[in-house]
Amino acid sequence: GAVVSQHPSRVICKSGTSVKIECRSLDFQATTMFWYRQFPKKSLMLMATSNEGSKATYEQGVEKDKFLINHASLTLSTLTVTSAHPEDSSFYICSARGSGRTSDTQYFGPGTRLTVL
Amino acid sequence: AQKVTQAQTEISVVEKEDVTLDCVYETRDTTYYLFWYKQPPSGELVFLIRRNSFDEQNEISGRYSWNFQKSTSSFNFTITASQVVDSAVYFCALSEARNAGNMLTFGGGTRLMVKP
Numbered sequence: 701g702a703v704v705s706q707h708p709s710r711v712i713c714k715s716g717t718s719v720k721i722e723c724r725s726l727d728f729q730a731t732t733m734f735w736y737r738q739f740p741k742k743s744l745m746l747m748a749t750s751n752e753g754s755k756a757t758y759e760q761g762v763e764k765d766k767f768l769i770n771h772a773s774l775t776l777s778t779l780t781v782t783s784a785h786p787e788d789s790s791f792y793i794c795s796a797r798g799s800g801r802t803s804d805t806q807y808f809g810p811g812t813r814l815t816v817l
Numbered sequence: 818a819q820k821v822t823q824a825q826t827e828i829s830v831v832e833k834e835d836v837t838l839d840c841v842y843e844t845r846d847t848t849y850y851l852f853w854y855k856q857p858p859s860g861e862l863v864f865l866i867r868r869n870s871f872d873e874q875n876e877i878s879g880r881y882s883w884n885f886q887k888s889t890s891s892f893n894f895t896i897t898a899s900q901v902v903d904s905a906v907y908f909c910a911l912s913e914a915r916n917a918g919n920m921l922t923f924g925g926g927t928r929l930m931v932k933p
Contacts, residue, residue: 702864732919743908743923744862791860797919804850804869804912806921808862 703727704796706809713784714817721779721812723794729774730796734806735767738791750777784816819844821911823924830899831932838894838927840909846870848914851885851892852921857905868892869914899931 703726713719723733731752736744748769750756756769766788768780777796781788791813795806820843830836842851853865866876868885876883880897896903909924 734919734921741928743925746921749919793860793862795862804914805852805864805867807864808854810859810861813860 702796702798702802702805702807704730704794704807704809706794706812708812709810710813710815712815712817715785716783719781719784719814721781721792721794721814723777723779723796723809725775725796725807728796728799728802730777730799731774732797733771733777734795734797735769735777735779736793736795738793738811740791744793747779781814784814786816789814789816819911819913819920819922821909821922821924823907823909823927825927826925827928827930829930829932832901833898834931835895835897836899836929836931838896838907838909838929840892840894840924842890842892842909842911844911844913846913850912850914852910852912853883853892853894854908854910855905856908856926862908865894896929899929901931901933904929904931 705724707722733750735747738744746759747762748756748758750769750771752771758764771777791811793811795808798805822841849870851868855863873885882895884893906926906928908926910921912921
């Protein structure tokens with residue numbers, strides 16, 4: 701149980717284009733999902749917390765107009781990197797907060813490696 | 818404010834050696850959760866264990882064991898008889914109980930390399 705998927709796993713795009721990343725909880729409902737960014741050989745940096753049916757809460761320093769987050773259902777959150785630039789290249793990981801007995805644990809997706817040319 | 822410190826950035830061992838990954842944390846809360854996650858080269862973070870602050874009992878799961886010591890604010894992770902497949906980055910993390918499931922504070926991670 702508590703499986704989280706991400707799609708795509710890898711994406712290469714041209715500078716100026718927008719990229720959408722999907723995060724799904726496959727076998728549980730997640731009222732809260734999280735988006736992290738990880739630079740090479742670094743720890744995870746929380747970008748935003750996404751609650752189903754409401755606006756995401758962004759961490760300080762994260763541009764909300766740049767990184768659009770939508771959490772339209774209890775099993776799906778999306779992150780759209782708008783007008784991507786090479787400095788947006790990174791590994792993006794989502795997580796979902798479990799439900800019931802596991803509501804105090806975050807379960808992570810496999811990550812999406814974004815490369816902006 | 819919460820803080821998690823993993824002082825060992827990289828550890829290299831030979832297969833079958835035992836290895837301990839250190840984790841020291843800081844929090845003002847009396848109730849909190851501690852976690853360990855494994856990140857293999859594929860990138861996915863794999864949940865290993867969750868421990869709440871009231872449960873200081875050590876835990877063993879196969880070759881993995883965890884030593885929680887509130888007196889020293891440490892939550893160390895030991896792999897016994899390491900294997901090449903254990904090679905990964907391991908993260909220790911903390912969340913306060915009032916935000917349990919939210920606001921994970923990660924340590925910097927320890928890269929473990931197990932050589933055959």
